[in-house]
Amino acid sequence: MNIGILTLRIALPGCASLKEKRQRMHGMHQRYGRNPAVAVCESAERNNREASEWTFVVAGQTVPEVESLCSEIEDRVQRTVDGRVVETTREIL
Structure with missing residues (x-):
């Protein structure tokens, strides 16, 4: 079992309140x-x-499987979130 930890820091420019966030x-x-x-x-x-x-904590049988899922999550967040990903960190345990 392999574990990946993906952390995304997202900027939300122009966000006026926590409710809007x-x-x-x-x-x-x-x-x-x-x-x-x-x-x-x-x-x-x-x-x-x-x-x-x-x-995001991602579990998988192989490192490539974990890496692939992390990449998929990162790409999807960049496409779907009304904000800008400003920092990404990835760690495989």
């Missing part, structure tokens, strides 16, 4: 938490309306 980030748990190989949480910047940090 929740609306813009809506669905992160539902989109990625459905996959039994992925756990997701907002790991930092919870009270900052112009930024958000999300961590």
Whole structure:
């Protein structure tokens, strides 16, 4: 079993309130938490309306499988979130 930790820091320029932030980030748990190989949480910047940090823990049988799923998540977040990914960190355990 291999574990990957993917952390994405997202800038939310022009976000006026925490309510708007929740609306813009809506669905992160539902989109990625459905996959039994992925756990997701907002790991930092919870009270900052112009930024958000999300961590994904990905499990897989092989390192390439984990890397592929991490890349898929990163690409999908960049396409679907109303914000800009400003920092990405990835670690394989």
